[in-house]
Amino acid sequence: MSVLNKALMKSFVYYLIVAGLTLATLFCFHCLTTHHQSSEWLAEKLTFCGISAFMNVFVLTYHVSHPPHPKFFLSTQRRTVxxxxxxxxxxxxxxCLLAYLTGHADWALLAAGVALAGHIPTSYYQTPLVSGSKAIMIASYVFVTTLHLFCAFHLLINPQSMYWLFNLFLVLNTYVWVRVFYFLFGRIGLFTDSLYTNSVLFAVLLVLPTVLGLVGNGLFVGYLTTTVGFYYLLMRPNSQKRSQLMIENARPLLVSKVLNE
Structure with missing residues (x-):
């Protein structure tokens, strides 16, 4: 078997394992949410939803006043997505906000439908483009997006459920907390060499317990370590490849700063 065929076979086996792990994670989501649906959690979820909604004011204002990263405009397809x-x-x-404020299930159905038809597929599509440490970020994005898919599906089949409405809203707002931590860490000079990666990790570890309970963080860490571990075991990357996977990929400009000096 040629070197190329061996590499392709290893890649196929690895992605097959990741697919299996992701399906197993979906089953874990089911088990955790089944035991986490008591009404005592709703007040906690509602409080965190309120804080997240408030943070959206600042984050959306920032996004309106700042253009997206240039990497999203390198092709028409990326820009459209x-x-x-x-x-x-x-x-x-x-x-989601209107579903809660009005109590009408139609808004919940719209939120779930839009998530399933638009936001979630485009999240999966953009996952390979993430900044930060690729080995950690790609697995993190797949995990959170799969949880988003899980919550959207459950809200679609049960649009009257405040539990699933809150869960969908909370998972969606992971991006808000990424921006909050990115701003805070940047301001105080913390994690300067891995700012984006740590912002994502802190955001995920903050949001997951509100959706899955405290065990959710353990599930997330287990998913990360298992996917990275299998990659190293099967693909056996050399030192250069390992460095490319683990090093913090910053948000580079299209035109190098050196050229402007």
Whole structure:
């Protein structure tokens, strides 16, 4: 078997394992949410939803006044996907709020439908483009997006459920907390060499317990370590490849700063 065929076979086996792990994670989501649906959690969820909604004011204001990263405009396809992602995310956010404020299930159905048809597929599509440490960020994005998919599906089949409405809203707002931590860490000079990666990790570890309970964080860490571990075991990357996977990929400009000096 040629070197190329061996590499392709290893990649196929690895992605097959990741798919299996992700399906197993979906089953874990089911088990955790089944035991986490008591009404005593709703007040906690509602409080965190309120804080997240408030933070959206600042984060959305920032996004309106600052253009997206240039990497999303390198092709028409990327640009189109980005606009669908932004538009569906805003519509999902607004629909969740209206579903809660009005009590009408139609808004909940719209939120779930928009998530399933627009925001979630575009999230999966953009996952390979993430900044930060690729080994950690890609697995993190897949985990959170799969949880988003899980919550949207349950809200779609049970649009009267405040439990699933809150869960969908909370998972969607992971991006808000990424921005909050990114701003805070940047301001105080913390994690300067891995700012984006740590912002994502802190945001995920903050949101997951509100959706899955405290065990959710353990599930997330287990998913990360298992996917990275299998990659190293099967692909056996050399030192250069390992460095590319683990190093913090900053948000580079299209034109190098050196050229402007």
């Amino acid at each position: 980005l606009y669908i992602h932004i538009g569906s995310g805003c519509l999902e956010l607004g629909s």
